[in-house]
Each structure stands twice: as structure tokens, then as C-alpha cells.
Amino acid sequence: MSRTAQAQALYERLLPEAIAASKAAWCPHSDFPVGAALLTADDQIIRGCNVENVSYGLTNCAERSALFSAIAQGHAPGSFKAMLVYAPKVALISPCGACRQVMHELMLAHCPVFCVGHQESASRDWTIEQLLPGAFRF
């Protein structure tokens, strides 16, 4: 994966935070932990993890956990600088459709999203617009 030096610096800063976040995952039903690290405008890192429920549809993914937590802490929608998503049990993680819709509403079109699984060489860099082109909005 070739990145600009700036993108690589963001990646290296966010990866250990997302790894740490994945260790907090509550995933007894899937045994599939995911962690997310969200960089705010004032350079704080907000962590998120998946939180599952026995009523499966109530599960919250790591990406939405991080974003909802950041919004609840007063960070403005559209102010985020980057997100990194990490999942140790898959070679490369790809955000689900529900998260893509939420990310699209709360993050700017060109905001980078780094996706990483256990095969770091397979990691993939997206922008929000690339993750959900033609998103629903009104």
C-alpha cells in the first residue's frame, strides 16, 4: 500500500489505538472483535469497538461506536480528520453498509478511512466518498 507521508503518519498514530479499542470489544456472539480510532479536529483520538447483543440486530459496530461517542463528547459532525478500523480475525476489514451511511453523514467526503486486518500488507485506504458513492441524503 503506497501512501503519502502524511497519510502514513496518521495510519501509524491511529493503528495502536484501534488495536487497543478492539480489545474492549463485546462480541460473545460472533467472536469477531473490531476496533476503530477516530482523530478529531483538536487531535484527540476517540476509540470505538463493536458492542453486541443477544438480540443481534441491536449490535453496534466499532465505527458507529467511535462516531457516536465523539458526537456525544461534543465534537462537531464534519470535523474529523481520519478513522482507522482494525479487525484481527480477518485479512482485511471492510465497513458494513450501515456504518458507511453513518460515516457519510458525520465525516467529510475526502476524509481518509484506513482499513486493516491481520494481514497488514492487505490494508486498504478509502475516502468517505469512495466508501459510499451516491449516498442517500435529502
Ligand code: THU
Ligand atoms: N463489525 C464491526 O464492528 N465493524 C465492521 O466494519 C464490520 C462488522 C462487527 C459487527 C459484529 O459485532 C461483528 O463485527 C460481526 O459482524
